[in-house]
Amino acid sequence: MVHVPSATPRSRARGVRPARVTRPAVRAASAAALACLTGAALAAPAFPDQDVVCGFNAQREQQRLASAQQFAQPVVQQMMVNGALVWQAGGTQGRPTLRPGDLVVLKGRGFGAGTDIDFSKIMIGNSRVLETDLTMYEQKLDILSSANYETGKVRFQWPKDIVSWRDDEVAFRVPSHASKGPLKLQVQKRVGHLESLKKPGQPHKVIDAQRNRLTSGGDPNCDVVSVLSDEVKGIVPIDVAVDNPSFAQMVRLGRQVFWSYDYGLGVAHKFKNLDWEKIFAGKTTDPYTRQKANPYTAFGAIPAVRGQVPDEAIDDVFFDPYPQESPIPGFLLVDKQLTKGNTTNTGWVGYRNAESSHPLLGRGKWAGFNCASCHGYQISYQKGGSTITKVFPGLPNPLWTQRWTVLGDKLGETTATFSYIEGLEPGPSFDKAKKQVDKTPLLYLMPAGATEATLTRTAGEGSLYDNDYIYSPMTIPNVTNHLPIRRALSHTESYVGFEGSYVHAQEPEGAMGAMDPTSLKALTAYMSVLDQDDDDLRHIGMYRWLKSNQKLEQTGNAGTSEGAFVQQGWQAYPSVVAAVNRGKAVFGQACASCHTDQVGAHTNEKMIRLDEVGRFFAPTDFQYKQQSIRVTYLRNLYWVSSRGLLSDGHVRNLEDLVHPDRCNEHSAMYKQYYTLHAPVRPAPGTADQPTPAPDLNRKGDVFRVYKAKKKHLLDTTADARNRFVERHKYFVTVPWDQNHYYWDFQKMRREFGPEIGAPGPIGMPATPHPWCARSAGEVSDLVQYLLTL
Numbered sequence: 001m002v003h004v005p006s007a008t009p010r011s012r013a014r015g016v017r018p019a020r021v022t023r024p025a026v027r028a029a030s031a032a033a034l035a036c037l038t039g040a041a042l043a044a045p046a047f048p049d050q051d052v053v054c055g056f057n058a059q060r061e062q063q064r065l066a067s068a069q070q071f072a073q074p075v076v077q078q079m080m081v082n083g084a085l086v087w088q089a090g091g092t093q094g095r096p097t098l099r100p101g102d103l104v105v106l107k108g109r110g111f112g113a114g115t116d117i118d119f120s121k122i123m124i125g126n127s128r129v130l131e132t133d134l135t136m137y138e139q140k141l142d143i144l145s146s147a148n149y150e151t152g153k154v155r156f157q158w159p160k161d162i163v164s165w166r167d168d169e170v171a172f173r174v175p176s177h178a179s180k181g182p183l184k185l186q187v188q189k190r191v192g193h194l195e196s197l198k199k200p201g202q203p204h205k206v207i208d209a210q211r212n213r214l215t216s217g218g219d220p221n222c223d224v225v226s227v228l229s230d231e232v233k234g235i236v237p238i239d240v241a242v243d244n245p246s247f248a249q250m251v252r253l254g255r256q257v258f259w260s261y262d263y264g265l266g267v268a269h270k271f272k273n274l275d276w277e278k279i280f281a282g283k284t285t286d287p288y289t290r291q292k293a294n295p296y297t298a299f300g301a302i303p304a305v306r307g308q309v310p311d312e313a314i315d316d317v318f319f320d321p322y323p324q325e326s327p328i329p330g331f332l333l334v335d336k337q338l339t340k341g342n343t344t345n346t347g348w349v350g351y352r353n354a355e356s357s358h359p360l361l362g363r364g365k366w367a368g369f370n371c372a373s374c375h376g377y378q379i380s381y382q383k384g385g386s387t388i389t390k391v392f393p394g395l396p397n398p399l400w401t402q403r404w405t406v407l408g409d410k411l412g413e414t415t416a417t418f419s420y421i422e423g424l425e426p427g428p429s430f431d432k433a434k435k436q437v438d439k440t441p442l443l444y445l446m447p448a449g450a451t452e453a454t455l456t457r458t459a460g461e462g463s464l465y466d467n468d469y470i471y472s473p474m475t476i477p478n479v480t481n482h483l484p485i486r487r488a489l490s491h492t493e494s495y496v497g498f499e500g501s502y503v504h505a506q507e508p509e510g511a512m513g514a515m516d517p518t519s520l521k522a523l524t525a526y527m528s529v530l531d532q533d534d535d536d537l538r539h540i541g542m543y544r545w546l547k548s549n550q551k552l553e554q555t556g557n558a559g560t561s562e563g564a565f566v567q568q569g570w571q572a573y574p575s576v577v578a579a580v581n582r583g584k585a586v587f588g589q590a591c592a593s594c595h596t597d598q599v600g601a602h603t604n605e606k607m608i609r610l611d612e613v614g615r616f617f618a619p620t621d622f623q624y625k626q627q628s629i630r631v632t633y634l635r636n637l638y639w640v641s642s643r644g645l646l647s648d649g650h651v652r653n654l655e656d657l658v659h660p661d662r663c664n665e666h667s668a669m670y671k672q673y674y675t676l677h678a679p680v681r682p683a684p685g686t687a688d689q690p691t692p693a694p695d696l697n698r699k700g701d702v703f704r705v706y707k708a709k710k711k712h713l714l715d716t717t718a719d720a721r722n723r724f725v726e727r728h729k730y731f732v733t734v735p736w737d738q739n740h741y742y743w744d745f746q747k748m749r750r751e752f753g754p755e756i757g758a759p760g761p762i763g764m765p766a767t768p769h770p771w772c773a774r775s776a777g778e779v780s781d782l783v784q785y786l787l788t789l
Contacts, residue, residue, distance in 0.1 A: 045149065045215035045216070046215065046462075047149070047212070047213065047215060047464055048207060048211075048212075048214065048215075048220050050205060050206050050207045050220070050222065050625070051198065051199075051205075051757075053207070053220050053222070054205035054206065054207060054220065054222035055205070055222065056202075056203055056205060056224070057222075057223075060116075060117070061193065061203075061224065063113065063117050064113075064117050064118070064189075064190040064226070065190075065191070065192070067112060067113040067117050067118055067189060067190075068189035068190060068191045068229065070112075070167075071112075071187075071189055071229070071231070071233070072109065072110035073110050073233055074108065074109070074110035074111050074112070074185060074187050074233055074234065074235050075089075075108045075109055075110055075235065076089065076106050076107070076108040076185070076235050076236075076238065077089050077107055077108040077109075078106075078107040078108070079096060079104065079105070079106055079107075079183075079238065080104070080105040080107070081096060081098065081102050081103070081104055081105075082102055082103055083103075087238060095239055095240065095241055096238075096240050096241070097240070097241045097242070097243050098124065098174045098178065098181075098183075098240050098241070098242050098243070099174060099242070099243050099244065100174050100175065100176045100177075100178060100244055100246070101173055101174060101176070102173065102174045103163065103171065103172075103173055104171070104172055104173070104174060104183075105169060105170070105171045106169065106170045106171075106185065107168065107169050108168065108169075108235075109167065109168055110167065110187070110233075111165065111166065111167050111168065111169070111170050111185070111187065112165075112167060112187045112189070113165070113167065114162075114165030114166075115131035115132075115162055115165060116131075117190070118187055118188060118189055118190060119188040119189070119190055119226060119228050119486070119493060119605070120165070120185070120186060120187045120188065121185075121186050121484065121486060121599065122162075122170070122172060122183070122184065122185050122186075123183070123184045123186075123484060123599045124174065124175065124178040124180075124181060124182075124183050124240070124242065125178060125179060125180035125181055125182070125242065125528070126180075126481060126483055126484065126528050126531060126600075127175050127177050127178045127179065127483055127524075127525075127528050128175075128483050128484055128486075129161040129162060129172050129173075129174075129175055130158070130160045130161045130162070130175065131160055131161075131162050131486070132160050133157060133158070133159055133160045134157065134158035134159075134160075134210070134517075134520075135154055135156075135157050135210055136154070136155050136156040136157065136158075136514030136515070136516070136517070137150040137151065137152060137153060137154060137155060137213070137214065137514060138150060138151045138152075138153040138154075138155050139151075139213070139325075139327045139512075139513040139514060140327050141327035141328055141329070142462070143328075143329065143333070143359070145458075145461040145462050145463060146268075146272070146419075146461075146463070147461060147462050147463035147464075148213060148327060148463070148512070148513075149213050149214075149215045150213040150214045150215065150216075151214075151215070151216055152214050152215075152216035152217070152218055155325070155514060155516075156514065156516050156517050157517070158517045158520065158521070161173045161174075161175050170185065174242070176244075176246070176250070176521050176525075177247070177250060177521055177522075177524045177525035177528060178242050178244060179242055179244050179247045179525070179528065179529075180241075180242050181237075181238070181239055181240035181241060181242060182237035182238055182239050182240060183237065183238040183240050184234055184235065184237050184238075184598060184599050185234060185235045186232060186233070186234040186597060186598040186599055187232075187233050187234070188228050188229055188231075188232045188233075188604060188605075189228070189229040189231075190226040190227065190228060190229075191227050191228065191229050192226070192227040193224035193225060193226055193227060194224065194225045194226075194227060194607065194609055194627060194628055195609075196627065197609070197610065197611065197627045197753070197756070197758050197762045198627075198756065198757045198758050198759075200759070203224045204224060204225050204626075204627050205222050205223070205224055206222060206223060206224075206225060206492050206625065206626060207220040207221070207222055208220060208221035208222065208223070208492075209491045209492065212464060213464065223492055223493070225492055225607050225626055225627065225628055226492075226493065226607070227606070227607075228604060228605065228606050228607075229604075230593050230604070232596060232597050232598055232604050233598065234597075234598025234599070235598075247525060250521060250522045250525035250526075251522070251525050251526050251529060252522075253518075253519065253522035253523075253526075254519075254522035254523040254524070254525050254526025254527070255310055255312055255526050256312045256317050256319070257323055257370075257371075257519055257522060257523045257526070258370065258371045258372060258393060258523065258526055258527075259309065259310055259312045259313040259349075259350070259370065259371070259372050259393075260312045260313065260317035260319075260343050260352055260370070261317075261319060261322070261323055261343060261352065261354070261370055262343060262352045262353070262354040262367065262368035262369065262370055263324065263368060263369075263370055263512060264322070264324055264326040264328065264354075264356070264368065264512035264513070265368025265369060265370075265512070266352075266353065266354045266356060266365070266366035266367050266368035267326070267328055267337075267354075267356035267357070267358055267366055267368075268328060268368070268512065269366065269367075269368055269418075270358055270361075270366040271328070271358060271359060271360075272418055272419035272420070273417045273418060273419050274404075274405075274417065274418045274419075275408065275417060276346070276351065276366065276367035276368075277366075277367065278408075279293070279295060279404060279407055280295055280301075280346055280347060280348060280351070280367070282294065282295075284407035284408050284409065285407065285408070285409050286298065286407065287406055287407070287415065287416070287440050287444060288444065288706065293403075293407045295348060295404075296399075298401070298403050298404065298407065299399075299400060299401045299402070299403040299404045300397050300398075300399030300400040300401060300448065301348040301349070301350075301351060301373070302348065302349040302350075302376065302378050302391060302397070303347065303348060303349070304345060304346075304347055304348055304349050305389075308378065308389050308390050308391050309349055309372070309376075309390075309391045313345070313349055313350075313372060313391075314345050315345070316342055316343065316344050316345075317342070317343050318340070318341070318342045318343075319340055319341060319342075319343065320340040321339050321340050321516070322338070322339055322340055322341065322354075323515050323516060323519030323520075323523075324512050324513040324514065324515050324516070324519075325337075325339060325513045325514075325516075326338075326356070326512050326513055327512065327513050328356075328359065328512070329359050330357035330358075330359065330363075331357055331358065331359065331360070331361075331362045331363070332359065332360070333359055335357055335362075336357070337356065337357050338355055338356050338357050338363070341354060341355030341356065341365075342354075342355050342365070343355075344365065346367050348373075349372050349373065349376055349378075349391055350369050350370050350371065350372035350373025350374070350376055351367055351368070351369045351370075351373060352367065352368065352369075352370060353365045353366060353367050354366065354367075354368060371393070372391070372393060373397065373400065374396065374397055374400050374451075374476045375393060375394055375395065375396060375397065375476065375479055376391045376392065376393055376395070376397055377391065377392050377395035377396065377397055377398065377639060377642075378390070378391045378392075379391075379392060379537075379540070379639075381536075381540045381562060381566065382561065382562040382563035382566060383536065383563055383566045383567055384563050384564075384566075384567040385563060386563070390533075392480075392533055392537065392639075393480075393530055394478065394479045394480035394482075394527075394530035394531075395478055395480060395537075395636060395639050395640070396449055396475065396476035396477065396478055396639075396640060396642075396643045397449065397476065397643075398448060398449045398642035398643035399448055399449070400448065400449060400451075400476060401446055401448050401449075402443045402446045402451055402452065402455070402456075403443065403444055403446075405418050405421055405439075405443050405456055406418070406421060406439075406440045406443050406444050415438070415440070415717065416440060418456070420439075420456055420457060420458050421438065421439050421440065421443070421456070422436070422437065422438040422439065422440075422720060423436070423437070423458070424436055424437075425437045425458055425459050425460075425467070426459050426460050427459065427469065427723075427727045428459075428469040428727055428729070428755070429755075430729070431723075431727055435723060436716060436719070436720040436723070437720050437721075437723055437724040437727070438717055438720035438721040438724055439455055439456075439724050440721055441705045441706050441708070441721050441724070441725055441741075442455060442471065442705060442724065442725060442728070443455055443456075444705075444706075445705045445706070446473055447473050447644060447648075447649050447650075447703075448643065448644075449475055449476055449642070449643025449644060449649055450473040450474055450475045450476065450643070450644070450648065450649050451473070451474055451476065452471070452472060452473050452474065452620075453465055453474075453621070454466065454467050454468050454470075454472075454621055455467060465621060468621065468755075469727050469728055469729075469755075470618045470619070470621075470624075470728070470755055470756075471617055471618055471728045471730065471731070471743075472615075472617050472618045472619055472620040472621070472623075472648070473617050473648050473649065474620045474622075474647060474648065475643055475644060475646075475647055475648060475649040476643060477489075477632075478635055478636055478639075478640050479527060479530065480530045480531050480534060480635055480636055481530070481531045481534075481600075481601065481633065481635045482527060482530075482633075483524070483527060483528055484597075484599045484600070484601040484633070485601060485603070485605065485633055486605060487605045487607065487630045489504075489622055490607070490620075490622045490623055490626055490628070490629055490630045490647075491622065491626065492607075492626065531635075534635070534636065535569065536566060537636050537638075537639060538570065538636075538638075538787065538788055539565060539566040539569050539570055540562070540566055540638075541636070541637075541638025541639060541787050542565075542570045542576070542638070542784075542787050542788070543560075543562050543565040543566060543570075544562070544638070545638060545783070545784070545787055546576070547562075549780070553575075554573060554575040554576045554579060555573045555575070555576065556573065556575070570788065576784070579780075579781050579784045579785075580781075580784055580785050580788055581785075582781040582785075583778075583780075583781035583782045583783065583784045583785025583786070584785045586773060586778045586781060586782040586785070587782060587785050587786070589774070590658070590771070590772075590773050590774065590778070590782070591771070591782075594606055594608075594631045594771075595631065595634055601633040601634075601635075602633055602634035602635070602789055603630075603631045603632060603633040603634065604631060605630055605631060606630070606631045607626060607628040607629070607630050607631075608628055608629055608630075608631065609627060609628050610623065610624070610627055610628060610629065610762060610764065611762045611763050611764060611765070612765065613628075613629050613765070613768070613769060613770075614749065614764045614765040614766075614767065614768040614769065614770065615629070615646075615647065615648055615764070615768050616646070616648050616650035616673075616674075616745055616768045617648045617650070617743070617748075618730065618748060618752060619752075619756075620647070623647070624756045629647060632647070634786065634789045635789060636789075637654060637786050637787060637789060638654075638787050641653050641654055645657050646768060646769055648768075650673070650703075650768070651673075651769075654783045654786055654787075655779055655780075655783055656669065656673075657769075657772075658772055658773045658778075658779055658782050658783065658786075659772060659773065659776060659779050660772045660773055660774065660775060660776060661772075661776070662767060662772055663767045663770055663771070663772040665766050665767075670767070672701065672702075674745050674746065674766075674767070675702075675745075675746060676702060676732075676734055676742055676744060676746075677702055678702075678736050678737070679701055679702050679704065680701055702742060702743070703742070703743040704737070704740040704741060704742045704743065705725060705731070705740060705741050706721075706739065706740060706741075707722060707725075707733075707738070707739055707740055707741055708721040708722050709739075725741050726741075729747075729751075729755075730743060730744050730745075730747050730748040730751075730752075731743060731744070732744045732747065748764070749763075749764035749765070749766070750764075752764060
């Protein structure tokens with residue numbers, strides 16, 4: 001029986017019509033609509049293939065190499081604002097004030113050839129001056145395959161801020177989301193391009209990330225994946241003030257988008273049979289424990305408590321318009337989708353009900369999730385004499401999992417009701433026939449703090465993110481200081497703004513249409529203030545690390561309390577400062593070649609080829625399409641390590657990450673991380689370093705998933721679950737354990753390549769991220785420095 005939700009009094013008052021059909025009518029309408037779908041729905045056109053449509057711009061590459069031969073130190077001699085001289089080197093003009101839209105001209109030397117030729121950037125405070133026009137295209141939905149695509153019709157634009165760039169003069173407009181200084185300019189050179197792993201000897205070429213979903217032809221604006229210089233040069237920062245009267249209002253709207261908007265996922269999930277109402281009522285069943293699932297322990301949902309989160313996370317928020325125009329059609333596929341509506345609290349942080357129009361059920365409200373569900377970390381700590389509990393926005397939630405996809409009861413079995421989790425599906429090259437699969441094991445045991453978007457898609461359906469049978473968990477990134485980054489999510493430099501015109505590229509999560517510029521600018525403004533708690537986070541993390549490593553004597557008193565330490569800050573303790581300074585020297589020798597810049601992000605944004613950087617799990621869709629992984633930015637590392645380190649989260653702490661034994665194939669640490677062996681029973685988790693439940697897959701231990709056992713002769717669920725795991729070629733069986741499949745890293749690093757079109761194995765390194773400290777004696781001080789970033 002189909003449940004048709006009624007409209008709330010608030011929705012009636014705001015003109016949202018209630019659901020208009022009775023349950024028998026819904027059943028009849030559903031049959032008619034589905035018949036219409038199968039008979040008349042237009043499938044999405046084919047997406048452009050970068051291996052086919054991309055050419056090589058030899059002239060641009062020659063210009064880049066020529067510019068790289070002239071790498072002078074950039075120097076600003078004068079700054080003009082709207083034609084008036086406001087600052088000059090050695091002058092006494094005072095502190096210039098900038099306002100959004102002001103035309104700023106920097107005069108001097110050594111600025112290079114500009115952002116298309118060089119890899120340059122300008123920051124005002126922690127807001128980047130945009131180098132590329134953002135274009136938001138009309139999006140459509142092939143409802144049969146649930147594939148999102150774009151028509152080429154431009155809905156919105158956000159013009160770039162750079163006006164012109166010469167070696168002696170740079171002109172730009174102050175971004176709408178700027179709020180503070182200083183002004184920084186950084187120059188980095190492109191010194192070549194990556195060679196293709198699929199076509200050895202040829203440059204690897206990629207489509208502009210803004211045009212990936214365009215299916216109507218046109219210029220794909222391809223580029224190579226540039227190799228960047230080790231050296232990064234910048235001007236001496238110029239102290240400026242920013243007068244932005246609209247900033248507080250922008251931040252308010254951005255905060256609402258972050259905490260209150262559902263990104264159109266409520267109706268999308270409902271259409272795919274996901275019942276969030278039942279999940280949050282505790283009425284769904286865990287497929288393995290067969291107990292009722294608790295949202296907090298099952299997938300890291302945090303109860304919404306006033307005072308721990310902004311009021312927008314709890315109060316009703318009415319969006320007019322919604323930040324995105326959903327491509328999902330309305331009732332019976334002819335009604336228009338709602339373009340505005342109310343969002344309400346589900347009782348859980350980052351999960352919001354939103355009014356929308358269901359293609360079969362009519363108008364109602366359904367729950368989806370937003371930024372705060374994944375990018376919110378609940379921390380209790382002491383400061384002075386106070387105990388504070390807060391959900392910090394931007395930090396990755398280390399308990400978030402994809403286990404919500406597999407909760408539910410169906411015909412008496414604890415099998416998922418979410419579409420595409422089970423069903424007929426073709427397999428990879430060695431098992432192409434359509435067979436029944438059940439994705440529950442891999443989704444249920446996905447490492448906490450990570451996601452794998454393609455698993456919830458179907459193989460061969462025609463979307464950009466079909467299930468590819470490449471198991472590639474991707475950690476939830478830290479976004480407390482994300483705006484300096486040009487190569488977001490390991491995309492090329494063509495991706496700009498805060499994740500371009502989309503917040504994420506995966507379908508369906510976040511692919512529900514381009515965000516309008518007002519909302520996107522507001523979200524960008526809010527993202528620029530997420531670093532406001534960084535000092536407290538550093539102090540808390542440093543204290544807890546010192547305490548757990550029996551190093552509190554560095555404070556002069558082994559009994560120093562967290563409240564006192566956080567109130568004073570780590571800089572108040574000379575022995576702590578001395579250890580940090582020693583670690584900074586080690587960092588300069590071991591890490592700085594990649595993790596140094598002039599804007600405080602601690603990355604030069606190099607794209608390192610897969611056969612050089614490696615990975616524990618298989619590379620993600622993003623990574624193998626770029627054939628590389630971007631050097632990550634470093635921030636809040638004590639808290640980031642809670643979800644695991646590196647892009648797949650497999651390293652469990654900073655000490656292991658930098659320890660030379662991890663890079664030594666003969667060491668015990670290497671064998672624990674990277675070879676098949678009987679598992680070590682995991683230690684209990686803590687609030688800061690939670691262990692994924694159930695008692696499997698401790699960070700750093702061998703990774704394994706359940707092998708299903710038949711309950712009776714007619715049980716097809718076990719076969720479907722095992723088949724899905726076995727279609728992932730790097731899960732293997734082992735003689736000492738008949739109850740699990742094991743992830744074979746050594747097999748993956750030896751054989752990975754043909755599945756992404758390479759002519760043979762690409763040759764992964766023996767250690768993912770094969771860069772470690774030179775000696776074990778350097779580890780402690782290096783980690784202590786990293787905790788201050």
